[in-house]
Amino acid sequence: MGLKFLSWILFIYLLVFLCCSYGGQARELVGKENKFLETSFEENKHTHHMNHLAPSLMVFFTLKDLKAGKRMPIHFPKRDPANSPKLWPREEADSVPFSSNQLPYLLKLFSFSPHSPQATAMENTLRECESKPIKGEVKFCATSLESMLDFTHRILGLTSEIQSFATLHQTKSSVNFQNYTIMETLMQIPAPKMVACHTMPYPYAVFYCHSQESGNRVYRVSLVGDNGDRVEAMVVCHLDTSQWAPNHVSFQVLGITPGSSSVCHFFPADHLIWLPKLHVHGSSSM
Numbered sequence: 001m002g003l004k005f006l007s008w009i010l011f012i013y014l015l016v017f018l019c020c021s022y023g024g025q026a027r028e029l030v031g032k033e034n035k036f037l038e039t040s041f042e043e044n045k046h047t048h049h050m051n052h053l054a055p056s057l058m059v060f061f062t063l064k065d066l067k068a069g070k071r072m073p074i075h076f077p078k079r080d081p082a083n084s085p086k087l088w089p090r091e092e093a094d095s096v097p098f099s100s101n102q103l104p105y106l107l108k109l110f111s112f113s114p115h116s117p118q119a120t121a122m123e124n125t126l127r128e129c130e131s132k133p134i135k136g137e138v139k140f141c142a143t144s145l146e147s148m149l150d151f152t153h154r155i156l157g158l159t160s161e162i163q164s165f166a167t168l169h170q171t172k173s174s175v176n177f178q179n180y181t182i183m184e185t186l187m188q189i190p191a192p193k194m195v196a197c198h199t200m201p202y203p204y205a206v207f208y209c210h211s212q213e214s215g216n217r218v219y220r221v222s223l224v225g226d227n228g229d230r231v232e233a234m235v236v237c238h239l240d241t242s243q244w245a246p247n248h249v250s251f252q253v254l255g256i257t258p259g260s261s262s263v264c265h266f267f268p269a270d271h272l273i274w275l276p277k278l279h280v281h282g283s284s285s286m
């Protein structure tokens with residue numbers, strides 16, 4: 001009797017231990033994703049909301065301000081790579097639906113309750129990915145590195161070598177938003193064609209990639225923050241904005257109308273610019 005009782009206690013104990021340690025692990029995993037989704041949701045809000053006072057919107061400017069000595073407030077989100085969503089292998093990503101029709105199933109799969117900030121972020125990302133491209137634009141949401149490369153090759157030319165550019169933080173700092181001054185190093189990178197890929201809030205890595213036919217310029221700009229931070233920032237300037245939606249957030253931030261001015265923007269560190277690799281003649285002499 002005593003032994004039976006003891007084994008019963010042991011069984012309960014084991015059950016509790018198993019359930020709770022497993023639950024703890026799951027909570028930790030979901031917690032990490034939640035944290036990322038919350039921060040990136042905040043940061044990506046500007047694609048869905050029109051609050052022009054949010055610091056996250058301070059990435060837009062016009063071509064005339066792209067000159068050495070210019071000082072302006074810029075938002076550079078710092079992300080902890082440990083909390084960023086992971087790239088999934090293509091087979092894994094392709095085995096999960098990526099469609100707003102499947103949202104209830106997806107929320108169950110990732111254990112997010114409907115109407116949670118994470119559910120809203122996922123829904124916004126899916127809708128953004130399903131929206132029609134504007135005139136002269138090609139877009140694609142890549143759920144794996146392989147699919148991002150396929151799309152990029154299709155746009156830039158199947159036979160050309162491609163290379164990617166991204167903003168680099170030269171110094172470690174926790175400041176997300178401050179005034180930066182443009183230094184002398186301001187380099188235009190030839191971009192006959194371009195694909196820009198933006199990370200989207202999602203439980204695994206999703207890139208919103210797009211390419212516009214009309215004139216774009218790509219620059220690498222050295223910046224120094226008021227606190228001494230140094231950033232090698234990537235900038236894309238869109239020369240023709242006439243096809244953009246009149247309520248595009250950049251117009252509200254800059255106080256301009258479609259087609260009246262160029263729109264430039266800084267790229268956060270985890271977004272990518274893909275360009276064809278140009279072979280400069282004479283550079284390999286010696």
Ligand SMILES: *[C@@H]1O[C@H](CO)[C@@H](O)[C@H](O)[C@H]1NC(C)=O
Nearest residue numbers: 072073074177178179180226
């Ligand atoms: C940037 O500088 C301007 C003028 O010096 C100042 O009014 C503004 O508060 C600064 N912005 C930030 C984010 O530090």
